[in-house]
Amino acid sequence: MIEVKNLHKGFGDVKVLKGINATFHPGKTNLIIGQSGAGKTVFLKSLIGLHAPEEGTISFDGRINTKFTIEEKRQWRQEIGMVFQGSALFDSQTVEENVMFPLKMFTKKSQAEMLERVNFVLDRVNLENSNTKLPAELSGGMQKRVAIARAIVMNPKYLFCDEPNSGLDPQTATVIDNLIQEITDEYQITTVINTHDMNSVMEIGEKILFLKDGKKEWEGSSEDMLKTDNKIVVDFVYSSNLFKKVREAYLNETK
Ligand SMILES: Nc1ncnc2c1ncn2[C@@H]1O[C@H](COP(=O)(O)OP(=O)(O)OP(=O)(O)O)[C@@H](O)[C@H]1O
Numbered sequence: 001m002i003e004v005k006n007l008h009k010g011f012g013d014v015k016v017l018k019g020i021n022a023t024f025h026p027g028k029t030n031l032i033i034g035q036s037g038a039g040k041t042v043f044l045k046s047l048i049g050l051h052a053p054e055e056g057t058i059s060f061d062g063r064i065n066t067k068f069t070i071e072e073k074r075q076w077r078q079e080i081g082m083v084f085q086g087s088a089l090f091d092s093q094t095v096e097e098n099v100m101f102p103l104k105m106f107t108k109k110s111q112a113e114m115l116e117r118v119n120f121v122l123d124r125v126n127l128e129n130s131n132t133k134l135p136a137e138l139s140g141g142m143q144k145r146v147a148i149a150r151a152i153v154m155n156p157k158y159l160f161c162d163e164p165n166s167g168l169d170p171q172t173a174t175v176i177d178n179l180i181q182e183i184t185d186e187y188q189i190t191t192v193i194n195t196h197d198m199n200s201v202m203e204i205g206e207k208i209l210f211l212k213d214g215k216k217e218w219e220g221s222s223e224d225m226l227k228t229d230n231k232i233v234v235d236f237v238y239s240s241n242l243f244k245k246v247r248e249a250y251l252n253e254t255k
Pocket residue numbers: 011014016034035036037038039040041042043
């Protein structure tokens with residue numbers, strides 16, 4: 001479980017995060033949404049330790065990240081998986097080498113053990129038989145699968161994804177969303193995803209945090225979101241006619 005308490009973060013005079021409280025549970029996909037500039041990236045970067053809080057705390061199963069010893073920090077780093085926007089694969093390395101990278105970096109496993117684990121996760125993301133390919137030889141969706149495989153190869157407790165669907169067609173985006181949700185549930189990972197994709201919100205939003213001007217404006221499930229009368233959330237999420245209709249249909253059905 002990740003607990004964020006009264007998180008403040010700014011840069012100079014600019015206050016970006018203004019007292020955010022949030023709890024993220026294992027086995028759940030948590031989505032962070034909000035307008036551009038709301039502070040989603042700063043929030044995600046704070047969670048992964050790239051920004052130190054000015055005030056407040058972030059704890060990982062009771063361990064406050066700013067109080068880690070060097071050894072605890074090293075341990076925690078191994079418990080984190082990350083899927084970056086654009087996949088961030090090493091272009092000159094094969095799929096197998098990309099996925100093996102964290103194992104080489106953090107473990108003392110033998111080559112055979114590493115290969116066994118790499119093949120297991122590649123199989124899990126339905127990418128068997130791609131070990132020797134280079135990222136450039138893969139489609140965007142396949143690259144995302146490699147990024148997910150790399151993110152879970154260390155069996156993380158926490159998974160952070162920054163816009164995992166960006167640049168993907170809607171069908172592939174749904175496949176990637178479902179894959180992340182399945183893996184989250186299967187391995188009881190605490191997953192936090194930054195997204196602009198309202199399909200993701202509807203499909204996999206077990207918990208959604210809506211940020212506005214660095215504050216938590218609203219939180220709830222995708223179903224709560226269909227029912228909410230928070231005008232700011234409604235105007236943002238249901239700005240497209242299609243989603244407006246989905247909401248109206250839901251509200252009529254549940255009257
Ligand atoms: N390193 C930094 N130094 C100064 N200001 C920053 C820094 N990082 C972010 N900001 C500011 O913090 C605010 C929030 O930025 P952030 O990137 O978190 O927004 P966002 O919600 O992720 O937006 P988008 O959806 O466009 O990615 C912006 O005004 C941005 O200019």
